[in-house]
Amino acid sequence: xxxxxxxxxxxxxxxxxxxxxxxxxxxxxxxxxxxxxxxxxxxxxxxxxxxxxxxxxxxxxxxxxxxxxxxxxxxxxxxxxxxxxxxxxxxxxxxxxxxxxxxxxxxxxxxxxxxxxxxxxxxxxxxxxxxxxxxxxxxxxxxxxxxxxxxxxxxxxxxxxxxxxxxxxxxxxxxxxxxxxxxxxxxxxxxxxxxxxxxxxxxxxxxxxxxxxxxxxxxxxxxxxxxxxxxxxxxxxxxxxxxxxxxxxxxxxxxxxxxxxxxxxxxxxxxxxxxxxxxxxxxxxxxxxxxxxxxxxxxxxxxxxxxxxxxxxxxxxxxxxxxxxxxxxxxxxxxxxxxxxxxxxxxxxxxxxxxxxxxxxxxxxxxxxxxxxxxxxxxxxxxxxxxxxxxxxxxxxxxxxxxxxxxxxxxxxxxxxxxxxxxxxxxxxxxxxxxxxxxxxxxxxxxxxxxxxxxxxxxxxxxxxxxxxxxxxxxxxxxxxxxxxxxxxxxxxxxx
Numbered sequence: 001x002x003x004x005x006x007x008x009x010x011x012x013x014x015x016x017x018x019x020x021x022x023x024x025x026x027x028x029x030x031x032x033x034x035x036x037x038x039x040x041x042x043x044x045x046x047x048x049x050x051x052x053x054x055x056x057x058x059x060x061x062x063x064x065x066x067x068x069x070x071x072x073x074x075x076x077x078x079x080x081x082x083x084x085x086x087x088x089x090x091x092x093x094x095x096x097x098x099x100x101x102x103x104x105x106x107x108x109x110x111x112x113x114x115x116x117x118x119x120x121x122x123x124x125x126x127x128x129x130x131x132x133x134x135x136x137x138x139x140x141x142x143x144x145x146x147x148x149x150x151x152x153x154x155x156x157x158x159x160x161x162x163x164x165x166x167x168x169x170x171x172x173x174x175x176x177x178x179x180x181x182x183x184x185x186x187x188x189x190x191x192x193x194x195x196x197x198x199x200x201x202x203x204x205x206x207x208x209x210x211x212x213x214x215x216x217x218x219x220x221x222x223x224x225x226x227x228x229x230x231x232x233x234x235x236x237x238x239x240x241x242x243x244x245x246x247x248x249x250x251x252x253x254x255x256x257x258x259x260x261x262x263x264x265x266x267x268x269x270x271x272x273x274x275x276x277x278x279x280x281x282x283x284x285x286x287x288x289x290x291x292x293x294x295x296x297x298x299x300x301x302x303x304x305x306x307x308x309x310x311x312x313x314x315x316x317x318x319x320x321x322x323x324x325x326x327x328x329x330x331x332x333x334x335x336x337x338x339x340x341x342x343x344x345x346x347x348x349x350x351x352x353x354x355x356x357x358x359x360x361x362x363x364x365x366x367x368x369x370x371x372x373x374x375x376x377x378x379x380x381x382x383x384x385x386x387x388x389x390x391x392x393x394x395x396x397x398x399x400x401x402x403x404x405x406x407x408x409x410x411x412x413x414x415x416x417x418x419x420x421x422x423x424x425x426x427x428x429x430x431x432x433x434x435x436x437x438x439x440x441x442x443x444x445x446x447x448x449x450x451x452x453x454x455x456x457x458x459x460x461x462x463x464x465x466x467x468x469x470x471x472x473x474x475x476x477x478x479x480x481x482x483x484x485x486x487x488x489x490x491x492x493x494x495x496x
Contacts (some may be wrong), residue, residue: 008088008089008090009056009086009087009088009089010048010086010087010089011084011085011086011087012044012047012048012049012084012085012086012087013047013082013083013084013085014043014044014047014049014082014083014084014085015043015081015082016043016081016083020043021039021042021043021471021472021473021474021476022042022043022044022076022083023038023039023041023042023043023044023045023474024037024038024039024042024044024045024049025037025038025442025443025447025472026055026072026073026076032054032055032056032063032064032065032088033054033055033063033072034052034053034054034055035049035050035051035052035053035054035055035087036051036052036444036446036447037051037472038050038051039474042474047085049085049087050087050089052089053087053088053089054087054088054089055072055085055086055087055088056086056087056088057084057085057086058072058075058076058083058084058085058086059075059082059083059084060084061075063075064088073464073467073468073471140174140175140318140319140320140491141175141317141319141320141322141424141426141429141489141490141491142168142175142176142177142317142489142490142491143166143168143177143179143317143487143488143489144488144489144490145457145458145486145487145488146166146168146177146179146458146485146486146487146488147457147458147459147460147461147462147463147485147486148164148166148459148462148483148484148485148486149459149462149463149465149466149467149483149484150162150163150164150466150481150482150483150484151466151467151470151481151482151483152481153438153470153473153479153480153481153482154274154476154477154478154479155271155272155477155478155479155480155481156190156270156271156272156481157271157274157276158271159190159271160190160481161183161184161185161189161190161193161310161481162181162182162183162184162193162436162438162481162482162483163181163182163184163190163193163194163196163197163310163483164179164180164181164182164197164434164483164485165178165179165180165182165197165200165201165485166178166179166180166485166487167179167200167201167204167208167210168210169204169208169209169210170208170209170210171207171208171209171235171238171318172236172239174318174319175317175318176208176238176316176317176318177316177317177318177487178200178204178208178314178315178316179314179315179316179432179434179485179487180196180197180200180312180313180314180315180434180485181312181313181330181434181435181436181483181484181485182196182197182310182311182312182330182403183310183311183328183329183330183436183437183438183481183483184308184309184310185308185309185310185311185399185402186308186309187268187270187279187293187304187308188264188268188306188308189308189309189310191260191264191308192257192260192308192309192310192403192404193310195256195257195260196253196256196257196310196312196403198228198256199228199231199252199253199256199257200249200253200314201228202228202229202231203231203233203235203249203252206231207233207235208235228256231252231256233245233248233249233251233252234248238316238318238323242318242321242323242421243419243421245323246314246316246323246324246325246417246419247325247416247417247419249314249325250312250314250325250327250403250415250416250417251415253312253403253415254403254404254415257309257310257403257404257415258404258406260404261306261307261308261404261406264281264291264293264306265281266280266281267279267280267281268281268293277295277297277298277301278295278296278297279293279294279295279304280293280294280295280296281293282294282303285303286303286305286391288391289305289306289391289392289407290305290306291306292304292305292306293305293306302394305392305395305407306406307392307395307404307405307406307407307408308404308405309399309402309403309404309405309408309413309415310328310402310403310404311327311328311329311330311399311401311402311403311436311437312325312326312327312328312330312402312403312415312417313325313326313327313328313330313331313332313355313434313435314326314417314434315332315432315434315487317424317432317487317489320423320424321421321422321423321424322334322420322421322422322423322424322432322489323419323420323421324354324355324419324420324421324422325417325418325419325420326355326356326358326417326418326419326420327358327401327402327403327414327415327416327417327418328358328399328401328402329357329358329359329399329437330355330434330435330436330437331353331355331433331434331435331436331437331439331440332353332354332355332420332432332433332434333351333352333353333354333432333433333434333435333445333448333449334351334352334353334354334422334431334432335349335350335351335430335431335432335433335449335452336349336350336351336352336428336429336430337349337350337427337428337429337430338427338428339428344445344446346446346449346450346453349430349449349453350449351433351445351446351448351449352445353440353445354420354422355418355420356418358399358400358401358402358418359383359398359399359400360379360380360383360384360385360397360398360399360400361383361398362400365400365401366379368400368412369385369400369411369412372412373410373411373412375388376388376389376410376411376412377411377412380396383398384396384397384398385397385398385399385400385408385411385412385413386411387408387410387411388411389410389411392407392408392410392411395407395408397413399413400412400413400414401413401414401415401416401417402415403415424489426490426491429489429490429491430488430489431452431458431486431487431488431489432486432487432489433448433452433461433465433484433485433486433487434484434485434487435448435465435482435483435484435485436480436481436482436483436484437480438466438469438470438479438480438481438482438483439465439466439469439482439483439484441469441473441480442468442469442472442473442482443465443468443469443472447468448465451464451465451468452465452486458486458487458488459486461484461486462484462485462486465482465484465486466482466483466484467482469482470482
């Protein structure tokens, strides 16, 4: 009989049907990689895989050392029917390294408090546009590597409602990097995210100069900007009043998404899973709601109003600061180095979410809506915002902040961002991940850090994050679009 201090190696065999989920999450800062999430009753659990098992081989291939996490996940995904995993386990169920935090709910923020976020080694200023301050003179930082990737989910057929954008250039003689992820939702959600990207690209092109090696990452749209040349803002505020700058930027984005409500397509196909639903636009259909969509094939389906939007998270690297604005449930994950070892640190590296989740479950958002929009909405027990106005009362939503939504704005859905300013230090600056909730619903911040560190460049990291989040969803019919934009941050070479 083994003593409690002895270790064991065991083989677990997983037999799966086509497209069946394996039911485990894998992470780690280096081989052998660690099981940090298990679905109770899933294939892995039934085969004997347990939390904190370390994978030694996959179908006879040694993965115990000197192998990238991307290679390991590819090996797993290539095994169609039978997956044989050899794991290393302490007899008491723990590994011989420091225990990893158990992943019980990946959709969480580390170090979250009411008002400010506690980010080790960084002073944080959080607000909504007031109490501004300018950047002190210092060395300039920029994105040393930029990469993005978006993978379509299964909720809306082959329509990807996410969009991403990154601009690396120069403003007022100083390097600037502007990145964003927009996540559309509901009917015409992909229209909202495309309009937001075009708006941001127009602003960057108007006020900034493209630098050497500029990256402009976009998804699913052309650069036809004829309808965007009327956008103006005080770009100098990025120096003198950065919070007001971010507020103005979101106002520009929101105004353009709202304006797109005036010209919806005459026909529209909305996918509920893989099933297409065809709508036709009826102009001025309702005295209260204006033009609406009708479904001729399903006459029993209520008319749908023209009301759509997208969440937004924007990150800007400029001079010595990182400026982040967020409206909705997208995320900004700040990656730092030079940290003391802790349960959430990896070899001195640490990842922290710095954004609030603006949903109907947030007490902070409930207080805001009850204060600023009294008697306009109530909050359901299952986490929805329900308008009280009769003509829009049937349209409940989970999000409380979003670009767009001309009608739901009456119930308190706004496009105002919450803003975070972080000082950058050459001893700690490492990277920034902007992502849709399709990523953070499945991957914890530590999972995200591990994948960024394991990848050879930002583009590979973004692809790994999107693919892993996509593959981890247990219900194939409910896979969200998964989008990640990765910025590796360091001192700009021209300022050293």
